[in-house]
Amino acid sequence: MEMKHSVYIQVEHLTTSFKLPHGGRLVAVNDISFDIHHGEILGVVGESGSGKSVMAKSLLQLVPVPGTIDSGKVFLNGVDILTYSDKEMRSNIRGTEISMIFQEPMSALNPSFSVQWQIEEVLRLHTDLNKKERYERVLDILRKVSIPDPEKRMKEYPHQFSGGMQQRVLIAIALASSPRLLIADEPTTALDVTVQADIMDFLEDMRQNNGPSILLISHNLNLVTERSDRIMVMYASRIMEMATSIDLVGNPLHPYTIGLMDSVPDMGKDGQKLTAIPGELPNLAELGDGCVFYRRCSKAMSICKEVTPELAKVGPEHYCSCHLYRALLDGGK
Numbered sequence: 001m002e003m004k005h006s007v008y009i010q011v012e013h014l015t016t017s018f019k020l021p022h023g024g025r026l027v028a029v030n031d032i033s034f035d036i037h038h039g040e041i042l043g044v045v046g047e048s049g050s051g052k053s054v055m056a057k058s059l060l061q062l063v064p065v066p067g068t069i070d071s072g073k074v075f076l077n078g079v080d081i082l083t084y085s086d087k088e089m090r091s092n093i094r095g096t097e098i099s100m101i102f103q104e105p106m107s108a109l110n111p112s113f114s115v116q117w118q119i120e121e122v123l124r125l126h127t128d129l130n131k132k133e134r135y136e137r138v139l140d141i142l143r144k145v146s147i148p149d150p151e152k153r154m155k156e157y158p159h160q161f162s163g164g165m166q167q168r169v170l171i172a173i174a175l176a177s178s179p180r181l182l183i184a185d186e187p188t189t190a191l192d193v194t195v196q197a198d199i200m201d202f203l204e205d206m207r208q209n210n211g212p213s214i215l216l217i218s219h220n221l222n223l224v225t226e227r228s229d230r231i232m233v234m235y236a237s238r239i240m241e242m243a244t245s246i247d248l249v250g251n252p253l254h255p256y257t258i259g260l261m262d263s264v265p266d267m268g269k270d271g272q273k274l275t276a277i278p279g280e281l282p283n284l285a286e287l288g289d290g291c292v293f294y295r296r297c298s299k300a301m302s303i304c305k306e307v308t309p310e311l312a313k314v315g316p317e318h319y320c321s322c323h324l325y326r327a328l329l330d331g332g333k
C-alpha cells in the first residue's frame, strides 16, 4: 500500500456467506479488498442487497446466524482482527476502535432504558470513569450531537425522541467511547432532507476536528459523492469500482457506475433506491464465473460471461473491475 496516506484498516479478500435452509450458500460479500485511511470518509454505494451491511458487520464479526466469514483478513495495526475471539472483539475492538450505527435505529435502541443509561452503559464498559464523570461525559456528548436541553432529555426514553433525535442518540452512543472508525450504515435514510443535511454536517465537522474515520454506507449517490473523500461502488457482493469522489464523478469507468451516474436527477431524492439500470441483482446463491454485472451490462463481451474481472488499478487511487479496461490495466501495470 502507498504510504502517502496512513492506512487505518486494511481489508483483504473478505468473503461472507449465509447457509440456505435448503442447502447451498448465498455469498453476500465476495472477495472484497479495500482500506480506510486515518481521518477519511469512505463512501459505499450500491443497490439494495449488494452486500453493504453484511460487509460492514463482517468487520466487527457481527454477521448474524446462519452467516459465516469464510475467508479474508482485516488488518488493524498489523493484526488480523478476524482471528480475534468474540471476547477479544468486545474488549479490544467494538466500541473502542470501531463503532457502528446500525441501519435500523429503533432496533438498536433499548426501549426500556433512558437515553442517559444507554450512553452511560458504553462508558461503564469501556472506561474507568466514576458516576459523576460519566454523567458529565454523557452531557458533553449530547451537546456535541446537538440535542437541545440535554440535562432534561437524557432522562427520557427512546420513544420520546423524534426519528432525527433518535439517530443523534445512536451517534452519541457510537461516539461515547471515542472510536477510531465510525461505520454509519444508512445513517439518514429514514430522515427528512434537512435533518439528513444536519447530521451529515455534524459527522463532517467531527471528522475535521480530529474525529474518527467514517465508513459511510448509503443508497443515495448524491449524498455519498458530496460527503466522501473516496467511494466504493458495490454490486451483487463485489466491488465494481473504487476512486476518489472527484474521479468517480468526473471519470466513472465501470458500466455499472456510469449507469448510476446517468440517473443522477432521481438519485438525490430522499430515500430513492438505486434501481436506475434495467434488470435485477443476480441470485447470490447461484453466482458462477464471469462478471456479476454481465446480464445487465450494455457493454458486455463474451469474456465477461466466462471470467470474473479482478479489481485492478486503472489510475492513481482508481480501481475498476471490468474487462473493458484490460488494455488500460496491461499498460498501467
Ligand SMILES: Nc1ncnc2c1ncn2[C@@H]1O[C@H](COP(=O)(O)OP(=O)(O)OP(=O)(O)O)[C@@H](O)[C@H]1O
Pocket (backbone or CB within 6 Å): 018, 026, 027, 028, 046, 047, 048, 049, 050, 051, 052, 053, 054, 055, 064, 065, 066, 067, 103, 219, 284
Ligand atoms: N441474516 C441474513 N440471513 C440470510 N441472508 C442475509 C442475511 N442478511 C443479509 N442477507 C443477504 O445478504 C445479501 C446482502 O445483504 P445486505 O443487507 O448486506 O445488503 P445491503 O447492500 O446492505 O442492502 P440495503 O441497501 O437494502 O441495506 C442479500 O442477498 C441479503 O438477502
Ligand SMILES: [Mg+2]
Pocket (backbone or CB within 6 Å): 052, 053, 054, 103, 185
Ligand atoms: Mg444494508
